[in-house]
Every structure is written in C-alpha cells, then in structure tokens.
Amino acid sequence: MAFANFLVDLVRRITPSFGNQLAHVTTYTRELPINLERMYENAIDWEHLPFLHSSTFSEIEVIESGDWGWKAKAFLTPKSRFNSMTLELRLDKSKNRWITKTLAGFGKGTEIWTHAIPLGKNKIKVIVDFYVPKLPSALKAKYAGQYSALYAQLYDEDLWMMAGRQAQLNKLDQAKTSTSELSKVLGKLGEIKENLPLTFEFNHQSYRLIEMNDTLIAHTLSCPHMLGPLKDANVKEGILECPWHGYQFDLKTRKCISGQRCKLAPAPLIKIDTNQMEVVALQGKDNSYN
Ligand code: FES
Ligand SMILES: [Fe+2]
CATH class of the missing domain: 2.102.10.10 (Rieske [2Fe-2S] iron-sulphur domain)
Known part of the structure; x- marks a missing residue:
C-alpha cells in the first residue's frame, strides 16, 4: 500500500505542470469543544505525532522547533523508505492559522492551511484547506476522500488530548482551593x-x-x-x-x-x-x- 501510494505520488511529482500550480483539493471543517490556546499548543507539538497518531506516523525526528512551529523528518506507518517526508509547520497567531508544508519526500509540495476560529469560551471551528501541486484531475476525488478521512481521525485523536488536558488543568485549579485529607x-x-x-x-x-x-x-x-x-x-x-x-x-x-x-x-x-x-x-x- 505504501509503495502504491508512493508510485501515485511519484507520477504526480514528475508530471509537467499546467495551469494552477497548487490545486485546491478539498476543505475539512469541524467544530471542537476546546479553546484556541489548546489548539495552538497542539499544532506546535510535533512530539505527539508517532504516539497519539501512531496509526498514521511511525517516527519523527525534529530538525528545529519553537513557538513559531517546527520542522521535522517524519515517516508514515508502517515505516518504509517510500513514505519519509520533511514537514514544516508555521503558526501565525495574528492570522489564526498554521500552514503545514511538505518540503521533501512523499507528498512534496503539499500545503495544508488550517484556520481556527473562536466561537465561544471553549468552542472553536477549524477550517482545513488542502492544496496539492500538479494533481491530475482524475486523482482529485481520491486525494480529497483520503485527506478528509485522515483529518477526521487525527482530530478525533487530538481532541482526546486537548480536552483531556483542559480537564486536568481545571482539576488542578480546583485542588488549589480545596481542603486536604490526611x-x-x-x-x-x-x-x-x-x-x-x-x-x-x-x-x-x-x-x-x-x-x-x-x-x-x-x-x-x-x-x-x-x-x-x-x-x-x-x-x-x-x-x-x-x-x-x-x-x-x-x-x-x-x-x-x-x-x-x-x-x-x-x-x-x-x-x-x-x-x-x-x-x-x-x-x-x-x-x-x-
Ligand atoms: S509524555 Fe507528554 S503528556 Fe505525557
Ligand atoms: Fe495531532
């Protein structure tokens, strides 16, 4: 499967480009019961990929990271020489968004733009746009379906972490003001x-x-x-x-x-x-x- 996907991606990468260089493939949207702080924290957290998302990512080696985002070499699951990629995520809080680019390897040239819109104290909406350069139109529906299914799963997993962390933070606040048993x-x-x-x-x-x-x-x-x-x-x-x-x-x-x-x-x-x-x-x- 990894090799088949690699071949499809290789054909795309060596296809001469005509017209739109960075075709919009699809948009995934979702409302999440968390705040922006948890979401931004999750976006720049490269370390969780092979653990929380172990069925998608098998390994990650960070190249650089900071409050701005991260750059890393990652492998899909199962790890193979056909599915390594260099990813870069840049967070721009002033625009409520982060952009993830595949700089090299499998999926090279892909850009995923995520905007996070606050809807309430603990409610946001994420709008994720997927762009793939030189994508033959016959492959657009296939890529759109794969990205939507993948992101539904990734956000299910991320929500477990973000909501769980928020619940723990709330509990810690409560404990500060409570009397203690011996x-x-x-x-x-x-x-x-x-x-x-x-x-x-x-x-x-x-x-x-x-x-x-x-x-x-x-x-x-x-x-x-x-x-x-x-x-x-x-x-x-x-x-x-x-x-x-x-x-x-x-x-x-x-x-x-x-x-x-x-x-x-x-x-x-x-x-x-x-x-x-x-x-x-x-x-x-x-x-x-x-
Ligand atoms: S290792 Fe990160 S929360 Fe436990
Ligand atoms: Fe995640």
Missing part, C-alpha cells in the same frame, strides 16, 4: 487485591493503585509533561509509558528515563492497617521507594 481508607485488603489495578481520588487528585514486587504502590494519573492520562498507561518492569508523547518513568524513583527533564508528581504512601486488614492512603508521604 488519610483515606481505600478498602479491604482482599477486595483491593482482587480488583487491581484500580484508581482512586485523594485530595482532588487521581491515582492508580498497582502491585509491584508484592508491594502496593500508588502513582499519579497525570503525566508531568502535559498532564497526559496515565490511567491505562502500560507498566513494564516498573517502567510506565505515557500514551501522548511516549515519555517513560521509573515508578520506583518517579524519574523520567526517556531523556526529558521531568518527574512524576509524588503519590500518597500506601499502608496496610493490619488490625482492620484495610488499605490506607496517607497524605504528604512520597511513595517512591528511595
């Missing part, structure tokens, strides 16, 4: 063990209780990078991986071990009340082993 009984030891892993709320924060080396420990459900959800994050040999950008954390030390400078927030200490045979979460104690 301890909380999570349940009877036997029942708890049968239902692991399980999540619980403590002092307006969410945690997951798991068993590691025969010890019950809790970890935060919020990633320190951009508050990604760790509720269903994979844990392998004590290492937890965030689904949004793939940062990895050692649950014993809470340290990030994938090279970024961040650390999991402390979680309550988990104790077993041996008289009552209950599992108890205690505030203010770091649950890491050392």
Whole structure:
C-alpha cells in the first residue's frame, strides 16, 4: 500500500505542470469543544505525532522547533523508505492559522492551511484547506476522500488530548482551593487485591493503585509533561509509558528515563492497617521507594 501510494505520488511529482500550480483539493471543517490556546499548543507539538497518531506516523525526528512551529523528518506507518517526508509547520497567531508544508519526500509540495476560529469560551471551528501541486484531475476525488478521512481521525485523536488536558488543568485549579485529607481508607485488603489495578481520588487528585514486587504502590494519573492520562498507561518492569508523547518513568524513583527533564508528581504512601486488614492512603508521604 505504501509503495502504491508512493508510485501515485511519484507520477504526480514528475508530471509537467499546467495551469494552477497548487490545486485546491478539498476543505475539512469541524467544530471542537476546546479553546484556541489548546489548539495552538497542539499544532506546535510535533512530539505527539508517532504516539497519539501512531496509526498514521511511525517516527519523527525534529530538525528545529519553537513557538513559531517546527520542522521535522517524519515517516508514515508502517515505516518504509517510500513514505519519509520533511514537514514544516508555521503558526501565525495574528492570522489564526498554521500552514503545514511538505518540503521533501512523499507528498512534496503539499500545503495544508488550517484556520481556527473562536466561537465561544471553549468552542472553536477549524477550517482545513488542502492544496496539492500538479494533481491530475482524475486523482482529485481520491486525494480529497483520503485527506478528509485522515483529518477526521487525527482530530478525533487530538481532541482526546486537548480536552483531556483542559480537564486536568481545571482539576488542578480546583485542588488549589480545596481542603486536604490526611488519610483515606481505600478498602479491604482482599477486595483491593482482587480488583487491581484500580484508581482512586485523594485530595482532588487521581491515582492508580498497582502491585509491584508484592508491594502496593500508588502513582499519579497525570503525566508531568502535559498532564497526559496515565490511567491505562502500560507498566513494564516498573517502567510506565505515557500514551501522548511516549515519555517513560521509573515508578520506583518517579524519574523520567526517556531523556526529558521531568518527574512524576509524588503519590500518597500506601499502608496496610493490619488490625482492620484495610488499605490506607496517607497524605504528604512520597511513595517512591528511595
Ligand atoms: S503528556 Fe507528554 S509524555 Fe505525557
Ligand atoms: Fe495531532
């Protein structure tokens, strides 16, 4: 499939151009229940492509990035030498838009212009226009269908991240003004063990209780990078991986071990009340082993 798409794209790229150099292929529009800040943040976030959009992108190597956008070499999924491309995204907040260009490789010359229009406090509309140079008219409908389906999927995935992050930010605001509990009984030891892993709320924060080396420990459900959800994050040999950008954390030390400078927030200490045979979460104690 990758090779077939590569061939179609190669024919387009070597076709001599006549008339309109950059044909408009289609427009995708969608209303989203988020604010502009989340949307801009998402646009310049190159790191999430191979994780949040893993069925579309398999790998990304950033060349440069900043508040202006980013430039990177990316591979589609599955990775092959026929689907590498150099992408550049430039954000222009003054015009409420960002333009993504394919500078080299598969899809070279393509431009995707996205305008984001605020409609309310937490409501925007995105209007995405796709331009492909030298596209034979026989291929226009095929490209239009592919782009519309792809962007519907990408925005479904992005919405999960943007709305999830906003919900976490709101929760953090709430926690600032709330009184805190010193301890909380999570349940009877036997029942708890049968239902692991399980999540619980403590002092307006969410945690997951798991068993590691025969010890019950809790970890935060919020990633320190951009508050990604760790509720269903994979844990392998004590290492937890965030689904949004793939940062990895050692649950014993809470340290990030994938090279970024961040650390999991402390979680309550988990104790077993041996008289009552209950599992108890205690505030203010770091649950890491050392
Ligand atoms: S939110 Fe980015 S790695 Fe977790
Ligand atoms: Fe995205």
